[in-house]
Amino acid sequence: MKGLKIIVLAKQVPDTRNVGKDAMKADGTVNRAALEAIFNPEDLNALEQALRVKDMVDGSTITILTMGPGRAAEVIREGLYRGADNGYLLTDRKFAGSDTLATSYAISQAIRKMKNFDIVFAGRQAIDGDTAQVGPQVAEKLGIPQVTYAEEVVEIKGKEVIIKRRLERGVELVSATRPVLITVHSSAPDCRPRNAKLVMKYKHARTLTEQQDASEDYLDLYQTRPYLKIDEWSTADIEVDDEALGLSGSPTKVKKIENVVFKAKESKVLSPSEIEIDELMRELIENHTIG
Amino acid sequence: MNNIFVYCEIEEAVIADVSLELLTKARSLANQLKCKLECVVLGSGLKDVEKQLFPYGVDVVHIGDDKRLSPYLTLPHSNILQHVLKEEKPQIVLFGATSLGRDLAPRIASALKVGLTADCTSLEIGSHSDKKTNTEYENLLYQIRPAFGGNIVATIINPDTRPQLATVREGVMKKEIFKDSYKGEVKTIDVAKYLNDADFVVKIIERHMENRKVNIKNAGIIVAGGYGVGSKANFKLLYDLADVLGAEVGGSRAAVDAGFVEHERQIGQTGVTVRPKLYIAVGISGQIQHRAGMADSAMVISVNTDRMAPINQIADYVIVGDAADVLPKMIKYYKKNSK
Numbered sequence: 001m002k003g004l005k006i007i008v009l010a011k012q013v014p015d016t017r018n019v020g021k022d023a024m025k026a027d028g029t030v031n032r033a034a035l036e037a038i039f040n041p042e043d044l045n046a047l048e049q050a051l052r053v054k055d056m057v058d059g060s061t062i063t064i065l066t067m068g069p070g071r072a073a074e075v076i077r078e079g080l081y082r083g084a085d086n087g088y089l090l091t092d093r094k095f096a097g098s099d100t101l102a103t104s105y106a107i108s109q110a111i112r113k114m115k116n117f118d119i120v121f122a123g124r125q126a127i128d129g130d131t132a133q134v135g136p137q138v139a140e141k142l143g144i145p146q147v148t149y150a151e152e153v154v155e156i157k158g159k160e161v162i163i164k165r166r167l168e169r170g171v172e173l174v175s176a177t178r179p180v181l182i183t184v185h186s187s188a189p190d191c192r193p194r195n196a197k198l199v200m201k202y203k204h205a206r207t208l209t210e211q212q213d214a215s216e217d218y219l220d221l222y223q224t225r226p227y228l229k230i231d232e233w234s235t236a237d238i239e240v241d242d243e244a245l246g247l248s249g250s251p252t253k254v255k256k257i258e259n260v261v262f263k264a265k266e267s268k269v270l271s272p273s274e275i276e277i278d279e280l281m282r283e284l285i286e287n288h289t290i291g
Numbered sequence: 292m293n294n295i296f297v298y299c300e301i302e303e304a305v306i307a308d309v310s311l312e313l314l315t316k317a318r319s320l321a322n323q324l325k326c327k328l329e330c331v332v333l334g335s336g337l338k339d340v341e342k343q344l345f346p347y348g349v350d351v352v353h354i355g356d357d358k359r360l361s362p363y364l365t366l367p368h369s370n371i372l373q374h375v376l377k378e379e380k381p382q383i384v385l386f387g388a389t390s391l392g393r394d395l396a397p398r399i400a401s402a403l404k405v406g407l408t409a410d411c412t413s414l415e416i417g418s419h420s421d422k423k424t425n426t427e428y429e430n431l432l433y434q435i436r437p438a439f440g441g442n443i444v445a446t447i448i449n450p451d452t453r454p455q456l457a458t459v460r461e462g463v464m465k466k467e468i469f470k471d472s473y474k475g476e477v478k479t480i481d482v483a484k485y486l487n488d489a490d491f492v493v494k495i496i497e498r499h500m501e502n503r504k505v506n507i508k509n510a511g512i513i514v515a516g517g518y519g520v521g522s523k524a525n526f527k528l529l530y531d532l533a534d535v536l537g538a539e540v541g542g543s544r545a546a547v548d549a550g551f552v553e554h555e556r557q558i559g560q561t562g563v564t565v566r567p568k569l570y571i572a573v574g575i576s577g578q579i580q581h582r583a584g585m586a587d588s589a590m591v592i593s594v595n596t597d598r599m600a601p602i603n604q605i606a607d608y609v610i611v612g613d614a615a616d617v618l619p620k621m622i623k624y625y626k627k628n629s630k
Binding site for chain 1: 362365366369389390391393394396397398400401402404405406407408409410419433437438439440441442443444445446447448449450451452492493494495496497498499500501502512536568569579582583586589590591592593598603604605606607608609610611612613616617620621624625628629
């Protein structure tokens with residue numbers, strides 16, 4: 001079988017597991033600068049599935065596509081270290097403030113520009129929004145089928161991709177005709193670690209913008225080793241209607257942000273002595289909370 | 292026209308709980324907006340399905356009954372629903388935030404180019420004034436959801452696009468019959484008209500669905516354990532206590548991640564939302580995400596070695612001690628003194 005063209009949608013996300021007070025801006029958007037940026041966990045699960053398909057079908061290639069600020073190029077390097085072949089960074093101020101609809105529009109237009117592809121992988125959802133929307137929204141815009149909540153690509157049979165899905169109450173084995181978009185669930189295997197040889201090969205991979213800031217010692221490298229170039233696309237490079245991007249292309253608006261407040265109760269503190277526990281249990285039985 | 296729609300999930304001829312919860316909420320929103328409540332059911336063998344729905348105050352049930360619509364596949368359901376929504380022009384459409392709803396709703400939002408808010412924990416009707424354009428909006432759907440890993444709560448609106456789409460997690464809204472004798476009308480969707488072969492490029496080869504073994508959502512008493520319980524073996528004590536009290540066992544995400552307890556028992560924002568009359572939290576520190584799923588419990592007892600654990604702020608009783616010491620004492624007293 002001919003090698004497959006695989007695209008992995010990856011997102012650099014703030015690590016929402018460690019959020020401080022200054023994480024949100026007044027307009028309700030995320031102050032990404034205040035948080036550590038990481039490779040979205042389920043996108044790593046997606047990358048692993050892509051790598052397994054590459055292992056299954058000789059000659060397959062993996063392209064990482066990410067949208068974000070300049071520093072999101074880090075996600076592409078991380079992908080290269082683990083076995084991806086190249087990457088595109090979609091970056092433009094006009095993307096700022098995009099909700100899932102505007103984001104999926106931009107991403108789908110970038111994928112259209114890449115033309116032929118067989119499988120698009122993405123994580124089920126990103127930990128900064130937990131919406132799980134961009135994958136299906138991209139599939140709809142590309143007019144291709146989707147298989148969400150995937151746990152494993154079991155087999156590639158010619159035009160058919162056999163996929164196991166993990167749903168809340170069971171599993172499904174489905175077959176889908178390529179091209180297809182697959183979103184991968186966290187129950188899928190973890191991504192393989194970085195490969196030392198690939199780290200050596202790609203550690204100087206840079207976008208054009210990054211190359212301009214690189215120390216002069218490395219400038220020659222980019223001439224002699226074209227694979228070190230990470231492609232950078234702005235709105236000028238893909239066919240888009242600016243109105244459908246950013247805040248103007250985003251139907252959802254954040255009206256209000258509040259901190260989570262729970263009404264504190266005046267609690268009665270007991271020691272673990274038999275007397276105090278018996279007293280509590282007696283009370284619970286008496287007022288019919290238990291029994 | 293401009294009514295509220297609910298997409299109803301159905302499995303083996305029974306409407307899913309999450310859909311009935313949505314109908315309950317949608318009925319009260321419809322009353323507030325003085326519009327009708329309609330719903331869409333797509334599947335096969337749907338005879339009499341409307342009888343399950345009318346008591347929740349549904350005015351119109353749209354039924355698409357066709358062998359090819361069960362089990363659920365993305366493209367056929369999405370195509371039919373898009374057509375229905377384009378024709379009926381509702382102002383609000385609600386979906387369960389299940390693996391099905393979260394597969395379908397974004398597809399619809401993308402096709403109709405409208406806003407969608409995932410995993411709402413509350414829905415309200417309210418107004419909005421846009422200072423930039425000097426526009427006043429009335430009767431918008433406030434889509435309220437935790438954001439940013441549960442650290443904040445955001446209110447999202449879709450001022451300019453219709454319908455306003457939202458998904459809501461199971462167990463967040465209460466399911467309540469509106470009126471047993473309520474009668475609406477049935478409209479049949481001409482399924483064949485909307486489907487074509489291209490909608491079936493994804494095929495189901497095998498399907499194993501399990502009936503839910505545990506029902507912590509509706510349990511009156513819950514004994515829940517956290518990472519502090521220490522091991523799967525130690526969870527035995529929680530099961531023992533639950534047994535004598537007639538309670539269900541639940542777990543925090545940390546306990547589930549550590550493998551102490553099964554995933555279907557997870558309580559909190561990414562698990563189930565519960566509101567029992569008694570919640571006994573054992574070795575649970577009480578991260579925001581966990582508290583969000585149990586803060587409405589009528590009474591909370593926290594058993595924790597840490598006096599300062601966040602969960603203690605919302606507990607009625609805090610027993611500062613080790614589960615291995617405290618739980619056997621509770622069991623012993625109860626066995627001796629209950630009838």
